[in-house]
Amino acid sequence: MTQIYVCRKCRKRYSLEEFRQSHFCRDCGTYLTARTVTSTSHSRRTATTRAETEESASGDQWLPKGYEVREGQVKFIEEAAKALENRQVFVGSAPCGIGKSLASLLSVLPRLGENKLLISFRTRSQLHIFLKELKGLEQPPLTVSFFSKQDMCPLRMKTGGSYFDFLEECRRLKENCETGTKPFCQFYWNMTKKKRQAEELALDCARKILDPKEAVQRMAKSGFCAYEALKRVLGKVQIFLGTYNYTFNPPVRKALLQSWGVDLSDVYLIVDEAHNIPAFARELLSDRMAPNTVENALKETENFEHKNLGEVQDYLNVLDKNIFPQIQKGLGNLNLKLLDPQDVADRFLEWSGASSEEAAETLHEYGESVRERRQELGSDKIFSYAHRVGDFMENFFQRVGKQYVHLIRKDWGDRVYLEVKSLDGREITDPVLRQARGSIVMSGFLSPPKVYRDLILRSPKDVYLREFDSPFPAENRLILAAGDVSSRFEKRTDSMLKKWAEYVEAISAANEGNMAVFFTSYNLMDSILSHIDVDRRMIVEKRRTKRSEVMDNLSGSRRNVLFGVMGGKFSEGMDYPNNLLTCVVTVGLPYATWSVYQRALISYFDSQFPGRGRDYAYLTPAIFRLVQACGRVHRSAEDKGCIVMLDERITRPDIRQLLPSYYQKEMRIVANSMECGENIADFWETHRKL
Ligand code: SF4
CATH class of the missing domain: 1.10.275.40 (Fumarase C; Chain B, domain 1)
Known part of the structure; x- marks a missing residue:
């Protein structure tokens, strides 16, 4: 008996040696499957033994039934696996459509063995994507997912104090269970009485890969505290999904590893939406x-x-x-x-x-x-x-020294705060990512990836940096930048406002389907809106505008224009499925409000990355907000549409080089609104003929 590797699509066979070089079919890119064939030769028997060892590392046993790994995923898995093999931190920018959640899982699972996998997420939608992928695997490992303890407490205690106060209160209620004093926690008390039942139920939640809310409901129905019960079975669990705190907050991580019974060096890390990490780490060091x-x-x-x-x-x-x-x-x-x-x-x-x-x-x-x-x-x-x-x-x-600033701040409600703010979160992120057994740090928007690498790791040594192109067909998008408008403060004259309005009108006339226009601020939006006259229903984002209302309008007709702001609820984190938007227009460059804090951040980064302080502190976050807004059009390979950026500064080399590489390659500069409208009309004309 010996082991070979077969392409399930074209049936091509590969030897173990070839499989080691790449886990994918050289002809069609399909993930290879291990097969055992009969053989009597000694050398083949030896190969079998080696192959059996290799089989567990092949990953094919994890793939969902009938699932064909996409081309982008193939590259992701190969490169991330290589980085893990070489003990490098993998930092990947993988735009929407790559399928990075499954790809990251398939990079780690084949090598997991006795080790553990910690998946770090920020939003609940990211958690659910991972849970869906895990449930789809052939043999999903035992998996638990956690929000904070307070969010998982069925008593919904409001202590009125800090999170620490909640933990103290929980501790007291648990201690009272031991001593039989009132008040005590009924959910915890039940666990002390029906230990085995609680643990069985918790293991069942792990087998079913329930999300924290489902686990809390299920456990509470039987009278148990999900947080405590899941924690007790952690030793048997291979995968833990938790908010960033479980990975980056030192005491929280320490408690998790203790309950899990492992060291950080036994844990693989996948950190999703990693563009948030620098700010998150800085926040942990601030007060x-x-x-x-x-x-x-x-x-x-x-x-x-x-x-x-x-x-x-x-x-x-x-x-x-x-x-x-x-x-x-x-x-x-x-x-x-x-x-x-x-x-x-x-x-x-x-x-x-x-x-x-x-x-x-x-x-x-x-x-x-x-x-x-x-x-x-x-x-x-x-x-x-x-x-x-x-x-x-x-x-x-x-907390003093050049990596901190001390401030007094007045908020919009005239409340005053004393603050200490960290300018550098690397003391939090670098040791975690390097001490873990292997780390995959990824996001759809690490643009440019080098900057994000430098903001989370102290040196580029042992880092595998990779920017993937959008997997969606280039012919389905048109990327334009206007060369004759700018949101620079000194250029915001009345005639500039009118020019912007002309652009919006020309785009509106030429575009087929719903469009959105995102501004740098509500003020700028209001100033330009009064100049705009379009033959579409105008939906204007207000503080109270509901997402569902907007989606209903967009679904009901193709003649809408949505006006909102970059960094707002309609330009980030909102999905517009089925090509609900066919065009996004951005007006201006969404820089953060200029302040002494921004100045301090730039000067600190200048000291760390000479000559690049402005790029790191000021430009990169602006590019992030811009690309997020532009990314609302193409949500699947079938989506077609136009991206128009109305600010000449985007065309300048220093800013252009910060855009995703496929933007840099494909972006066309238009000289005026008429040329812009013509380009868009041509784009749709071409697609009508296809
Ligand atoms: S033991 Fe569980 S249910 Fe009881 S107070 Fe603590 S978190 Fe809440």
């Missing part, structure tokens, strides 16, 4: 606090005695009566201002007579005693505002 937290902490001191009560009140009063008002005064009419933490610490010392470290420690100590006291009193909420103030002081005064 902010409003004055009302200090006010609540002061009220707390009226109810809870402590040996250091006088000092605690002094520190809180200094924050409430001196620090906040004085800093707020310095803010004047601004919304954001940089602070020097040393200056704030000096002022605190001057007014309170204590250093910020001493004060934070005292507040923590007091906060602990408040929590204990609340617990003794059987309070519904186990938390302490003073403890929270202590946390913030620690973060604000200890």
